[in-house]
Amino acid sequence: MSLQFNNEQMTEFKRLVVRYPEGKQKSALLPVLHLAQDSFGGWLPTEAMDYVAGLLSIEPIEVYEVATFYSMYNLKPVGKFVFEVCQTGPCMISGSDNIIAYIQNQLGIQPGETTKDGVFTLKLVECLGACGYAPMMQVGKIYREHLTKEKVDAIIEEYRMQVVAQN
């Protein structure tokens, strides 16, 4: 067993679990899966799901069926930065098609793919509750709104710089 929460993550885990009544610790599953995904490289390998099942004293299958139901859990490895671009009606009528095509072109990938260097993944998603600030995308925990081609270029550059700085 190599995947494990470190001390800080364990503290957060405990903080999440005590929110629910005694004996109902399974209720913490969604928040704990978020924590696991954030802690283990942005996705949930089976090993991570089994680990979470153990922590919550539930069956692994109970974790799998939840992890596969919700769109925010990644069941396959993703790039360092995931561009989740909204494609639903309000964004579409505000020009999301052009933005999606532009991002595809700039990154050289199709929706669902990751760039060869492992830095970017492009995902098309449904309404993120930012329809008035369209076109938009979610990257990690933040929203990038009012997207234009120039803004997309600047954002890609910003994340590339982050990668360079970390290496």
Next chain:
Amino acid sequence: MGVKLLLEKANVPGIRTYDVYRREGGYVTAEKALKEMTIEAIVEEVKKSGLRGRGGAGFPAGMKWSFIAKPEGVPRHLVCNADESEPGTFKDRYLMEFLPHLLIEGLLISSFALGSNDTYIYIRGEYAWVATILEEAIEEATKNGFLGNNILGTGFDCRIHVHRGAGAYICGEETALIESLEGKRGNPRIKPPFPAIQGVWMRPTVVNNVETLAAIVPIIKMGGEEYAKIGIGRSTGTKLISACGNINKPGVYEIDMTISVEDFIYSDEYCGGIANGKKLKACIPGGSSVPILPANLLLKTAKGETRYMNYESLSDGGFATGSMMGSGGFIVLDEDQCIVKNTLTLARFYRHESCGQCSPCREGTGWMEKIIQKIELGKGEISDIDLLWDIQRKIEGNTICPLGDAAAWPVAAAIRHFRDEFEWHINNRELSQTSNFGLQHYADPIHVPA
């Protein structure tokens, strides 16, 4: 300027913090409720206010509260629905992001009235930073004695917990939300039992929308009767509208429900008119699930009367010529928008979000998407339109939860009002790939001379 009960202080610098919120009169209403009012009196004020649930269904909040079962020794729970995933809707986000303490004050009063010692905010997972804002506000309120044990010396204990969802529109449906809160897939439950009897962990539960619960603060502050004087008919108080699409000023607006749709779209106080000097073609006035209306039916009812931004007026004419207030997600389409394409994105949305429990919804949403896609790509047949109509009719009313209806209505309304645009797509296979049907006879009768 209309009356502002919720967003009045939204622009005060620092209002997100406890100190500023308190200085501006925050938590005074909670003090009044907890120290001077009985539980019955609070519920009575909410009933008198006529407040209708702001999550979409418009069910009277006071009545819902009075249904909660109170079996001896069983804890009860209030759950705040902050799942906000109906396309076009982003008002709860605004409220939570800018006025977190207003929501917490509303939750405290409501928890007191319902006897909920552990109250949950179920927030959509993508609003991660909003969840953080709420957690910080909860911590501040706890430090200042407005949450925790023995609040204000009244003996009432209340903790508020933030629970992040993980991306599933269906979890906005209250029984799916409860399942999700229990750590399961968001599969709606068959009712009865209703949540008020057996909700989360089989305990009596009330689920209310963010805006509904925030509105409890002005209601208790001014009294239910005063609140009910604002607005008109059974549309009492103020309503948050999130406006988006092809308008000059997208954003979240608080309206008292006496304003006309025309004023809402064209006045500078609100949407500021159609963007880029274009003309209004259509509008989905209450979130993606409600029927789309062409401009002529949007601004005036079928009887030729002015249409207003309230529950009754927006639904005037039923589904034949009217729509619904829904969640307040106001989506405006200009003359360049293609109704087929717009309907396709919504059909895809509902197919993606169907939980899959009922075959009419699971299969029907898939078929609707495929057929509309075919038409959009210039490969449709005229018979496809009737097929679509048939499928949506077979979904409506035949499913466990209202998502099935929510998926059927947008398709039905698009065909009902824009059938000739669908036909044009089918009859002009190549042309439809490079140009749009345009405005035709749907034009706004007020701003575009015939």
